[in-house]
Amino acid sequence: MQQLEQHFDAIMSAGYSVSLFTDWQKRRINEVWVKQRIATPGEQATAAGDFYGARPARENVHPIVELSPEHCTEQMGVPGPWFERLPHFKMGFTPSSGKELQSEYFVPRRHAVEAMLAIERLGPQVFPHLLISEVRTIAQDDLWMSTAYGRPSVAFHFTWKQEPEAVGRLMPIIERELASFDVRPHWGKLFTVPATTLRRRYERWDDFSALTARLDTTGKLRNDFLETNLPR
Numbered sequence: 001m002q003q004l005e006q007h008f009d010a011i012m013s014a015g016y017s018v019s020l021f022t023d024w025q026k027r028r029i030n031e032v033w034v035k036q037r038i039a040t041p042g043e044q045a046t047a048a049g050d051f052y053g054a055r056p057a058r059e060n061v062h063p064i065v066e067l068s069p070e071h072c073t074e075q076m077g078v079p080g081p082w083f084e085r086l087p088h089f090k091m092g093f094t095p096s097s098g099k100e101l102q103s104e105y106f107v108p109r110r111h112a113v114e115a116m117l118a119i120e121r122l123g124p125q126v127f128p129h130l131l132i133s134e135v136r137t138i139a140q141d142d143l144w145m146s147t148a149y150g151r152p153s154v155a156f157h158f159t160w161k162q163e164p165e166a167v168g169r170l171m172p173i174i175e176r177e178l179a180s181f182d183v184r185p186h187w188g189k190l191f192t193v194p195a196t197t198l199r200r201r202y203e204r205w206d207d208f209s210a211l212t213a214r215l216d217t218t219g220k221l222r223n224d225f226l227e228t229n230l231p232r
Helices: 002-012 109-120 123-129 164-181 195-200 205-215 224-229
Strands: 017-022 031-035 101-108 130-138 153-160
Touching: 002 017, 002 109, 101 109, 101 164, 109 123, 109 130, 109 153, 109 164, 123 130, 123 164, 153 164, 195 224
Parallel strands: none
Antiparallel strands: 017 031, 017 130, 101 153, 130 153
């Protein structure tokens, strides 16, 4: 964590895709996954001998270190097409632990370190109910309701144990810690941020609402989730 405080941009720019896996304990990052593009076919990627204090892995690993890596995509610098390397898990195999709950929160990249430290302070509350967290960065886009609309972002993902009541109590606590960073939750995962708050965090909310009203006049494509989180 100390290295991240000082070198966040350098660490997250070390490859085409960089993922940090942590359990928010002991000021540590458990694993760093760096995925690189190679210049020529057959080129073998190599890891640095020391990466900001992290040692190169000697064998394939799972993000949840206790689990077998057999379901994970190839590691150890073995080249392959992007669609077999960017995912962490092989197509057709059980992703992650298989039995879990998930939530993920996006904040502007400029707030990455502050947000990370805010979550780390919650470590003692989070750890008992957590399988693993992933931290990753995302380029900004121009999709109106995207969590990365108009801003380079950093995402904090939580893979929770299947403990709905405990997770339900923790999410509002995490969301309060990240509120000052204009946090946006992942639409397809668990969150409790109310629609009134979300509306302020999406500049094109009203445009999106007007567009859906015009194209779906009878509400055929709406459901309870949209009525709650994206009311018209």
